[in-house]
Amino acid sequence: MKALFLNGIKNVSIENVGLEELKPDEVKIKVEACGVCGSDIHSYYGKNPLISYPVVPGHEFSGIIVESKSKSFKRNDRVVVDPNITCNKCKYCISGKRNFCKDFVSIGNNVYGGFSEYVNVPDSQLYKIPDNVSFIEASVTEPIACIIHGLDIIHAKVGESALILGAGFIGLTFLQILKNMGYSPLMVSELNEYRLNTAKKLGADVVSGNLYDYVMKKTNNNGVDLIVETTGNMKLFEESLDIIGNTGRILAFAVYDPDAYAKIKPSLIFRKEITVTGEFTNPYTMERSLNLISSKAINLNILLNKQININDVENAFKGDIPDTIKAVMVNK
């Protein structure tokens, strides 16, 4: 079978390899769809602290079971994979925080993932795909599960105001969920014209001109209640503290460069009671994510706008496919 290997920084090869025999409780999945994540792009450029090379990347995938040693899943089941494997025994796993598992293993980062024709996966990681959800839609269950975890952490409240920094797949999915929750104004800042236009189509208040001035005008000088930062840009991170309102919350949702620093003013955090928080992966939110996708409350077609084959995946890592919100590899 064909598999794409990331052997090191900017070092990709497509190879014909055999697949190991199934272990007890594993299934063999024929990959139908595997999304290119922002973190895969960081891995390609050597900026993802979670990756171990060489690896078959790809952690956002769905497919069909072709062989099963599982008691709960059988041949021909349509499934999506939670790529994050945890021990379920350590301090964090037994206290409802399994995303901090001491033995955290991530399919597509530490073990072979979905940019491949087939992959073996333990059945603990599987979710059945509802009938009205396609393989391509199901491939984004994991990133949307991360978004749901982020929304839980940040205590998103109906009818607040929000600013989303960056209109990639993550920013535009936040946009649609917050729109459904009645967020207004619901502002999006983005430099890429295609992505900005997509935000506009989805009903965002698109930031133009100076960010600070725009937000202050839109919020009657109160500042904004919620900021979702998806760009990894330090200047925007710093500016977030100026434009957030009293008791506002800032969600840091990017794979930040481990060597980057931002200058922040603690006095603002003190005086405005600002909360700055991250969110790490998708603990306990895969099922909610599948339900959300199945509800059709978010328009995924407009976001999953590039279907590519395995030979184009490196171009997607490089950002060489224009007008992309998210590229999804599809095996024909």
Ligand SMILES: [Zn+2]
């Ligand atoms: Zn991802």
Ligand SMILES: [Zn+2]
């Ligand atoms: Zn654990």
